[in-house]
Amino acid sequence: MKRPEWLDNKNIRPYVFARKANRPAQPGIAYPFDWFHDLDPLVMEPLAMKEVDFSNQIMILDQIAFDANGLLTPRWVFYDCAVMPGFITGFAARTSSLDVEVKKRLKVNENLEWTPLSLFIVIPTPETGRWMAHNLGSMNAFVDKKHKLSGLGFLSKAFALWYGNIRELYGVAQWNSPALKLHANYGPLEIVTAYTPIHDYANSITYRVWIDTLYWEHFLDEAKDNSQFLNKFQESGLIVEPNNNQNLIDIQTRIEAEEGPYYINPEEILKNPVGSALKLYIKK
Numbered sequence: 001m002k003r004p005e006w007l008d009n010k011n012i013r014p015y016v017f018a019r020k021a022n023r024p025a026q027p028g029i030a031y032p033f034d035w036f037h038d039l040d041p042l043v044m045e046p047l048a049m050k051e052v053d054f055s056n057q058i059m060i061l062d063q064i065a066f067d068a069n070g071l072l073t074p075r076w077v078f079y080d081c082a083v084m085p086g087f088i089t090g091f092a093a094r095t096s097s098l099d100v101e102v103k104k105r106l107k108v109n110e111n112l113e114w115t116p117l118s119l120f121i122v123i124p125t126p127e128t129g130r131w132m133a134h135n136l137g138s139m140n141a142f143v144d145k146k147h148k149l150s151g152l153g154f155l156s157k158a159f160a161l162w163y164g165n166i167r168e169l170y171g172v173a174q175w176n177s178p179a180l181k182l183h184a185n186y187g188p189l190e191i192v193t194a195y196t197p198i199h200d201y202a203n204s205i206t207y208r209v210w211i212d213t214l215y216w217e218h219f220l221d222e223a224k225d226n227s228q229f230l231n232k233f234q235e236s237g238l239i240v241e242p243n244n245n246q247n248l249i250d251i252q253t254r255i256e257a258e259e260g261p262y263y264i265n266p267e268e269i270l271k272n273p274v275g276s277a278l279k280l281y282i283k284k
């Protein structure tokens with residue numbers, strides 16, 4: 001995937017929905033990745049009463065994206081656990097420019113000048129420099145193919161990591177979710193938990209990624225090779241089977257016994273069908 005044309009469409013802009021105190025002093029200074037430098041984000045103050053309609057649209061997007069898997073964000077969780085401690089970003093389109101079908105699907109509010117098309121929520125942890133990815137949703141998951149914006153989900157998360165100068169990121173996903181294809185392509189992904197009974201879905205992976213924009217370039221441009229991963233990691237001889245809970249428990253037992261850390265090859269997960277068995281890697 002090359003730089004998609006929609007990034008240069010003046011009717012589409014990144015948005016930053018963040019309390020002033022939570023906004024980085026110098027957005028985007030940590031990374032050389034230059035796709036976002038020239039974009040002009042819409043910056044909004046979520047606590048201002050006038051922004052509640054935009055907030056409502058983000059919640060609608062969340063509801064449509066997560067309806068199928070039962071992980072809808074309750075409104076108070078959005079406020080207490082996202083707006084207050086973290087920040088929300090994504091891409092928004094000028095409402096008047098949207099196709100009528102998309103407007104219907106997104107249940108747009110015609111009074112809003114801009115409508116969010118994606119969302120990514122990130123919150124800091126008390127560990128210095130480490131953040132937690134709380135939510136990712138993209139309209140691509142539910143609009144007709146002709147209305148999809150190629151790479152919208154991947155670039156929404158990338159924009160937040162770039163904007164916030166985020167170096168290390170935790171996150172959670174289900175092993176058989178297509179979203180893991182994206183999550184494993186922001187830098188080397190270490191498995192923190194392979195089996196997670198404390199979550200609604202025990203077959204969730206908790207991961208930690210050391211953000212490295214060379215990985216983004218590989219994901220966005222298939223022609224680029226994957227050597228940055230294979231130079232540093234080697235096969236462990238173990239595999240993870242996303243649909244085999246006993247296998248996930250076995251890997252988790254090894255992690256708890258500090259036999260890891262184990263990593264996933266970003267290229268393998270991207271190319272294999274969702275839910276395929278994956279090799280586990282260790283540092284060389």
Ligand SMILES: CC(C)(COP(=O)(O)OP(=O)(O)OC[C@H]1O[C@@H](n2cnc3c(N)ncnc32)[C@H](O)[C@@H]1OP(=O)(O)O)[C@@H](O)C(=O)NCCC(=O)NCCS
Pocket residue numbers: 001065066135136137138139140141149150151152153154155172173174177178179181182274
């Ligand atoms: C997961 C999600 C955010 C991905 O966003 P998206 O905008 O669809 O993804 P992108 O366009 O950035 O995808 C980039 C690439 O990832 C891969 N990919 C994305 N979704 C995929 C899927 N369902 N199946 C297989 N590959 C997929 C493809 O290689 C795709 O490139 P392509 O479109 O050129 O084939 C979106 O599908 C979504 O909102 N899902 C519902 C909510 C959810 O599960 N969120 C994740 C919580 S952890």
